[in-house]
Amino acid sequence: EIVLTQSPGTLSLSPGERATLSCRASQSVSSSYLAWYQQKPGQAPRLLIYGASSRATAIPDRFSGSGSGTDFTLTISRLEPEDFAVYYCQQYGSSPITFGQGTRLEIK
Amino acid sequence: EVQLVESGGGLVQPGRSLRLSCAASGFTFDDYAMHWVRQAPGKGLEWVSGISWNSGSIGYADSVKGRFTISRDNAKNSLYLQMNSLRAEDTALYYCAKKRMAGTGEDYFDYWGQGTLVTVSS
Numbered sequence: 001e002i003v004l005t006q007s008p009g010t011l012s013l014s015p016g017e018r019a020t021l022s023c024r025a026s027q028s029v030s031s032s033y034l035a036w037y038q039q040k041p042g043q044a045p046r047l048l049i050y051g052a053s054s055r056a057t058a059i060p061d062r063f064s065g066s067g068s069g070t071d072f073t074l075t076i077s078r079l080e081p082e083d084f085a086v087y088y089c090q091q092y093g094s095s096p097i098t099f100g101q102g103t104r105l106e107i108k
Numbered sequence: 109e110v111q112l113v114e115s116g117g118g119l120v121q122p123g124r125s126l127r128l129s130c131a132a133s134g135f136t137f138d139d140y141a142m143h144w145v146r147q148a149p150g151k152g153l154e155w156v157s158g159i160s161w162n163s164g165s166i167g168y169a170d171s172v173k174g175r176f177t178i179s180r181d182n183a184k185n186s187l188y189l190q191m192n193s194l195r196a197e198d199t200a201l202y203y204c205a206k207k208r209m210a211g212t213g214e215d216y217f218d219y220w221g222q223g224t225l226v227t228v229s230s
Contacts, residue, residue, distance in 0.1 A: 001170075035216040037153075044203060044220035045153065056208075056218065088153055094171050094214045097143075097155040 002027055004100035012108040019076040021103045023089035028069045030093030034085050036065055036074045037101075040085045049074065049085075083106075109136075110134040110219045112204045120194055128224055130187040130204030138162075138182035141207040141215060144189050146200035147223070153164030156202070157189065166174060194228045201225050 001025040002078035013019055023034065032052035037058035047056040050071055062077040076083055080094050089100040116128040130142070138226035143158040157168045157178040166178055177190040186205055202224050 033216075038216050039153075045217075045221055046220075047208070047216065050208065050214070050216050058110060090155075090216060092151075093168055097158070099153040099155065099216055102152045 001096055002046070002094050003093060003097055004012045004089050006087075006089060006100035008033075008103060009101075010104045011104060012106050013079055014037055014108045015079050017079050018073075018081050019079055019083070019105060021074040021076075021087055021105070023067075023072040023074070023100050025070040025091060026090075027094075029072070029091045032068050033091060033093030034065075034067070034072050035090045035092065037088045037090065038083075038085045039088065045088065067083065079105075110206065111205060112132045112219055112221035114130060114202060114204050114221045117202065118145075119227045119229065121230050122195060122228055124194055125190070125192045126194060128189040128191065128202055128204075128226070130205070130221060132135045132185045132204075135206070137185040139210040141165075141210075142187045143205045143207065143215065143217065144178065144187075145205050145220075146198075146202045147203070148187065149162075149229035154200075158207075159187070161210065176187060189195070191226070194226075196228050199226060199228045 005024045007022045009077045034052045036049040053065045064075045086102045086104050088102050111133045113131045141160045144156040159178045175193045179188045204221040206219040208218035
């Protein structure tokens, strides 16, 4: 099973700042089959990024994904108030599907 | 509009069974693999099980293998999760999730239901 480790656990930033979230895999993720989700309190997760770097439908271009192999990054270029949430990475290149433990992005 | 509506959750005693359902609409259900993902209170996401469009390929997390059974009825646009021998650690919000792209091996999820809460406690 591929274990995904997200860092930091909590990130405190202000609106307008740049956020960089990391997801590290215990072994190489096949074909960069890595996705990122955003989850707000009381809501279901929302797909942001798939294939490590492709934005999902209607996702603003301030969200970008990068990386390959075992190291992946989600970048939010300029934080908007609505971006403060929990973010999860997911790998789907190997069975079983696994998720990272999440990074909480909070307002500083 | 794609909609996924879960039902069947509730309070159940350890060792008992529960069957979850997910009613799908707004897309061609029998084109897509479907999955169950759970989230324990205050915790992260955990993939539980997935089923291909024709039920020919099924997978389970080790934590539920042998206790849970996923199934689907394409005629009814419905997904199910039969949960047996429930444990306290199965307590979670159970989401039904749709695979984004049909016909590929890429199981990531573009639509999620709002979840149904399962609480296992005596």
